[in-house]
Amino acid sequence: MDLLRFLIALFVLMSFSLSQSISAKVMIGVSSENGESLKYSRKQFHGELKSAYSCVINQLDSNYDVITVPQARLIKMLQNNEVDIAMPLLLLPQRDLFATRSATIYQVGYELISHSTNPDLSIENLRRQANLNGIVYKRGTGARTLMLKYLGIDKNESISHEHQVSTWQQAVDFVAKNRAGITALPAVIAKDIEPHHFNGVTRIKMPDYQLGLYMSSRFAKSAVATVIKDASKTCKEFR
Template sequence: MDLKGSITAPLILFVMFCTHTCFAKITIGISSENGESLKYSRKQFYGELKSAYSCVINQLDSNYDVITVPQARLIKMLQNNEVDIAMPLLLLPHRDLFATRSETIYQVGYELISHSTNPDLSIENLRRQANLNGIVYKRGTGARTLMLKYLGIDKNESISHEHQVSTWQQAVDFVAKNRAGITALPAVIAKDIEPHHFNGITRIKMPDHQLGLYMSSRFAKSAEAAAINDASKTCKEVR
């Protein structure tokens, strides 16, 4: 092989390698349905959850792009390896089936919302109310899972009727107008909903839940994924 050939062959291999590593950008997906708790604009994170999440993402050595999409679409993109990292997301068992969770980054509070005409707030009565009047929850979120777990209802158990809505506020309004018996939403989201939407309903504090991020099955095999998980341990803000 001549000198030119001996130089060209390694160069081609290097370019092929870099096509997949050196110039690859990580894609981070953020749910557009977090109220003011976490947003991304002009290359900065904003909101109540920004501190720990920006701390984690700042550990990345690679370049990254951030996209903001509805949560149901974000979950689908995560399953299809169309995003490398998805956040902020509750760490739930059914999501572990198709993606890799981080360590817990935040502990977040949830509220169970019930119509205030019923003064009995026992779990038994709330469960009866859910079975009689149905439940409502924001699609693409973990609200249904957490609500049923709190009420002691098996996730596969049939409920009289269930409604899926597009926004957290719509879920609250369904209960306020007695179109459903029960809903649940994150406390950080409840703070962003105008107070009059809570007229005529009762807000019950639920146990805190783990909030973190998920990595796609493809990205989870990378060295960057290990760095993200290490960062989630040091940047976490469990309150």
């Protein structure tokens, strides 16, 4: 009889645990700093990047919640397993250290911003300007990494001075007012900034970079994560 009670209790416990795992909602974090390129409101994604990301997330049916937070906080939450999925994010080696990347969902263009009084746009001179006048970038983003890579500067190399700002527009303004020599920002974000902020700067097209989503180390071990990984490989065709 005791064995029977034990088996019944074990069955109930396992059933409860299974139901909890099935019903547990996936927590999705969306960066609040994408301009108009990707937003979430009224239970829908909006913006230029919505097609592929919607395609991926729709594989979860309705079993998810979405929060919108500043990107620096989103990265921290991803590291701490406080969100299961974080997007949209550049796929960068330093993020691979604490989270699992998806396939490339979009290729995004970046612009390097230099002061207009700088007539020589060679990589060598731009690198010299960065070292002489410093760089500025939006905190919590991959702009610094991409900028230094483009200029051929080692990420660990010391630069005269660096500024971190809260918005992409502030980064552009720093260069326009000659408070820094170089900055970089996504082309989709640049489109949302009023044209007059680019007075006094030169805009240089950089290569396209990989954009996708990241899954927390805990969530990446789940069966649902496999669904997201597979979806990212097919949904990237929606552009």
